[in-house]
Amino acid sequence: MVYTTMEGALFEPTLYIVKGMCILDNDGNRVLAKYYDKDVLPTPKEQKAFEKNLFNKTHRANSEIIILDGLTCVYKSNVDLFFYVMGSSHENELILQSVLNALYESVSILLRRNVEKRILMDSLDAVMLAFDEICDRGVILDSDPTSIVGRAALRTEDVPLGEQTVVQALYNIMNNNY
Incomplete structure (x- = not known):
C-alpha cells in the first residue's frame, strides 16, 4: 500500500511515527531528549542546535504545533x-498530540502533579522509563498514562524481584532493598 500526499509525493506507511521527544527547561536547555531516527538530527550538536531553534520559535507562541x-x-x-514530540512533516498531528499528552500526563502523575524542573530532576529515572514505555525506536507502544506510569514507577516493596525491570532490580540492589 502506498499513500500519496497533496504534493504528489509517494511514501510507504510505517510504524516509525515519532522522530524524537524532548523536555526543555525555560531557558531552552535540554532536560531529557531521545531521538529515534538517525537520518534526522544524527549528532548531538545538530540536536542541540535544533532544540535551541525549536525553543526560540515556541516559548512565546500560543499555538501547540x-x-x-x-x-x-x-x-x-x-x-x-x-x-515536545517530533514527527515527519507528513505525519498525522493528532497521533503526535496523543503521544505528547501521554508523555505530559505520565510525567504529571509520576511527579504527583508538580511538573517542575526541580522535582523532575529528582525523579529523572522514572521519567526516562516513561519515555521508553511510550515509544521504542519511533514506534508508539502506549498512550495510556496510567498504564505507562504503572510500568515506569519505581516501586520497591510492591513488585517481586522476578517481575521487576532491570532498572528497578538494579535500583533495589544498589539501595540494599533485597
Whole structure:
C-alpha cells in the first residue's frame, strides 16, 4: 500500500511515527531528549542546535504545533518545562498530540502533579522509563498514562524481584532493598 500526499509525493506507511521527544527547561536547555531516527538530527550538536531553534520559535507562541526543519513538532509548556514530540512533516498531528499528552500526563502523575524542573530532576529515572514505555525506536507502544506510569514507577516493596525491570532490580540492589 502506498499513500500519496497533496504534493504528489509517494511514501510507504510505517510504524516509525515519532522522530524524537524532548523536555526543555525555560531557558531552552535540554532536560531529557531521545531521538529515534538517525537520518534526522544524527549528532548531538545538530540536536542541540535544533532544540535551541525549536525553543526560540515556541516559548512565546500560543499555538501547540509547528513545522520546523521538515519536522512536525507538537508541544506543551508548564511552569518551567516545555514538552515536545517530533514527527515527519507528513505525519498525522493528532497521533503526535496523543503521544505528547501521554508523555505530559505520565510525567504529571509520576511527579504527583508538580511538573517542575526541580522535582523532575529528582525523579529523572522514572521519567526516562516513561519515555521508553511510550515509544521504542519511533514506534508508539502506549498512550495510556496510567498504564505507562504503572510500568515506569519505581516501586520497591510492591513488585517481586522476578517481575521487576532491570532498572528497578538494579535500583533495589544498589539501595540494599533485597
